Amino acid sequence: MGITKTESFTEEQNQLATLAKAIGHPARIAIIQHLIKVNSCICGDIVNELPLAQPTVSQHLKELKNAGLIKGSLEGNAVCYCLDEKGFGKIKSFFENIDSYFNRTNQCC
Amino acid sequence: MGITKTESFTEEQNQLATLAKAIGHPARIAIIQHLIKVNSCICGDIVNELPLAQPTVSQHLKELKNAGLIKGSLEGNAVCYCLDEKGFGKIKSFFENIDSYFNRTNQCC
DNA sequence: ATTTATTATCGTAATATTGCAATATAAAAA
């Protein structure tokens, strides 16, 4: 098949999976890290930062945008990108739950 | 191509991507959530919790195990699964960085 | 020893992802 059985899972599960999946590529990790590093919006230079062709980078940016992890606003003929708190906020509580799990539970296996 | 250019990225970027990718499927989110919920190792009943056939679940468990997100130890003819702090620890600091980014930076776009 | 229960592996079909060349689009600059 190759098709995920989305309808069999809760909306929350699908949402978290979508976010994690969007993060789950080294190029997209690199984009996120770059946006953290420059600590502000960045216009344009993302393509120069990555070892990938421009259409490939554009595609990765689109996926991050669809997931709500970055925002891009037109700034003349360039686009200004920055991290989007909305997407990251959603996945944050998931990892906080895991953190509190490890804080209250001993490793058993 | 369909092949990720792993060699073009840092080891950290590839590692984080591998972890996020492993989390990035609703069935694997469901497995993780179930392990949190029962708050201990769980032997066997994971297949019954998911709307997927046994081989599919087994495959998802394997991926989580390979990523270092869960551990499984033999317990008779069953297997005892629990979350693995190792994998989650690696991805934790990444999200902490993002958190501190949002704490010190105003949304601009 | 045979059966039962649990998990893993193999094989395979369907679909998704990755990457890029070519091309399109759109705004600024000349």
Next chain:
DNA sequence: TTTTTATATTGCAATATTACGATAATAAAT
């Protein structure tokens, strides 16, 4: 207006992922 610059879209080939039936492997139970 033409050119340049920056980004997006299309089309396609290569590879990866998802799912499951069939089957294997292993240990407990009978």
